[in-house]
Amino acid sequence: MKEESFNDTFVELLFAGDIDNDGKLDFIFGANRNYEEERVILFLSSKAEKENVVKKVSEIAIQFDC
Incomplete structure (x- = not known):
């Protein structure tokens, strides 16, 4: 995962498992770019x-910024 910048946030692994049933791992990440955003990939x-x-x-x- 490549991001140009993060503002007081970090990447978090939320899930690792086989979502698409192909026998290989799939991933869901939380990757907020700043502290006033919720982003899931x-x-x-x-x-x-x-x-x-x-x-x-x-x-x-x-x-959810002001």
Whole structure:
């Protein structure tokens, strides 16, 4: 996972397991870019291309700043 910057946050592994039933690990990460955001990203192994293990297939972000 590559991000240009994080503001008082960090990446958190929320889930590792076989979501897409292909026998390989899939991942869900919490990756808030700043402390006033909730962002979750889904990576699936069945969508991976060439030498990659997984591919980002979905992302949702909710801002709750003032």
